[in-house]
Amino acid sequence: MDALHAKYPFFEAAREAVAGASASLPTLVAEDAPAVERARERVERALLEGTAEPESGAFDGSESGDVARAELLSYPIARILVSLLDSEPAIEKYAAAEAATALDRIRSDIETDDELRSTSRPTVDLDEVLAEFDLADAVRAEPTRGGRDPVYYWIDVGAYLRFTSPSWGESWRLVNRALSNGDVRVSREELLEALGAAVEERVREGLPFDLEAGEGIAADLESRVAELKRLLSERTYTAPVDVVAPALFPPCMTNLIEKAERDVTLSPPESFALMAFLVGIGMTPDEVVAFCADTSLDAEGIRYQTEYLHDDRGTQYPPPTCETLANYGICHNEDDHMRVAADPLSYYETRVEEADEVTDWREQHGSDTDGADGTDSTGGGKPEAVEE
Numbered sequence: 346m347d348a349l350h351a352k353y354p355f356f357e358a359a360r361e362a363v364a365g366a367s368a369s370l371p372t373l374v375a376e377d378a379p380a381v382e383r384a385r386e387r388v389e390r391a392l393l394e395g396t397a398e399p400e401s402g403a404f405d406g407s408e409s410g411d412v413a414r415a416e417l418l419s420y421p422i423a424r425i426l427v428s429l430l431d432s433e434p435a436i437e438k439y440a441a442a443e444a445a446t447a448l449d450r451i452r453s454d455i456e457t458d459d460e461l462r463s464t465s466r467p468t469v470d471l472d473e474v475l476a477e478f479d480l481a482d483a484v485r486a487e488p489t490r491g492g493r494d495p496v497y498y499w500i501d502v503g504a505y506l507r508f509t510s511p512s513w514g515e516s517w518r519l520v521n522r523a524l525s526n527g528d529v530r531v532s533r534e535e536l537l538e539a540l541g542a543a544v545e546e547r548v549r550e551g552l553p554f555d556l557e558a559g560e561g562i563a564a565d566l567e568s569r570v571a572e573l574k575r576l577l578s579e580r581t582y583t584a585p586v587d588v589v590a591p592a593l594f595p596p597c598m599t600n601l602i603e604k605a606e607r608d609v610t611l612s613p614p615e616s617f618a619l620m621a622f623l624v625g626i627g628m629t630p631d632e633v634v635a636f637c638a639d640t641s642l643d644a645e646g647i648r649y650q651t652e653y654l655h656d657d658r659g660t661q662y663p664p665p666t667c668e669t670l671a672n673y674g675i676c677h678n679e680d681d682h683m684r685v686a687a688d689p690l691s692y693y694e695t696r697v698e699e700a701d702e703v704t705d706w707r708e709q710h711g712s713d714t715d716g717a718d719g720t721d722s723t724g725g726g727k728p729e730a731v732e733e
């Protein structure tokens with residue numbers, strides 16, 4: 346079994362490898378093979394922590410054959426599990442987490458390639474990833490002097506529009522882009538983010554499977570699905586305290602707000618973390634739009650993301666943990682408070698409980714949040730004076 350397939354299970358070659366595997370998925374599930382537990386972990390971590398990496402550490406392809414086999418086969422089983430959860434937001438979040446994980450692996454592989462390090466682990470290069478998504482002809486590197494690695498690329502406008510979204514921020518809007526002969530100029534990091542969207546689309550494709558509950562593989566996975574549903578309902582987040590006190594926000598969130606207030610575009614993981622936090626403390630979409638009125642975040646993108654964080658039953662998924670935010674470079678563990686909280690919401694809850702007096706931002710900006718469209722608010726995300 347090719348470890349690269351396990352590392353990128355959504356690649357066409359990996360799908361073929363699964364189809365050609367000696368044991369069928371129903372057999373693996375019936376036998377409760379290691380891939381089944383890894384699939385459960387994969388879905389749990391995707392939904393609760395925004396990553397599909399194993400708890401034991403990132404999979405890089407250098408693991409034993411058995412581990413690689415379980416890793417590869419866990420992917421199609423995870424897709425079945427997430428289908429059985431019967432929740433559209435769960436599918437969206439699962440696909441986003443798989444894409445974020447894949448992007449981390451691609452970045453790591455490309456760095457390895459760039460540094461010409463000898464490595465025993467299987468890696469892909471950028472050209473292979475582009476070819477996987479039929480983008481080889483749609484992307485060309487901008488020449489550099491002295492044979493240095495490309496910093497910018499030109500991507501066909503059709504592919505750009507397909508794999509990016511204006512909801513990612515103003516800078517992604519086509520009108521704000523250099524355009525030449527039908528190609529759009531993007532930085533290397535922006536190209537990778539577009540590839541992340543291509544992965545997400547690939548993962549999302551075909552989900553949910555149409556499975557009859559209580560029959561066949563669905564019956565064999567019933568206990569795993571029940572376990573996931575129980576965990577999700579335990580972790581389903583309702584506002585810990587009904588108060589919006591920016592002065593008590595954890596440093597990671599304050600940093601993101603200040604960055605956005607300097608009109609710096611937040612990366613997709615950064616804006617997801619911030620939106621998930623604000624929704625997590627109970628803010629409505631209108632309130633979030635008003636709160637972020639004077640930032641680089643636009644109302645349309647905020648509404649898209651805040652709606653994504655709810656499902657039609659009102660369930661909210663928690664934002665990423667401190668560990669995941671640290672991996673994204675969003676958390677710098679200021680004051681070593683990772684010791685006291687596993688996630689930004691818990692930290693915020695603790696600070697609110699300990700504060701002597703708390704001023705709710707919504708009381709001072711009530712009119713801004715009534716049907717806010719983000720264009721005339723004087724709210725902004727600036728911390729108010731709040732006594733601890």
Ligand code: SF4
Pocket residue numbers: 595596597598666667668670671675676677678679682683686687688689690692
């Ligand atoms: S430790 Fe957690 S709460 Fe604190 S800054 Fe980091 S991510 Fe935020």
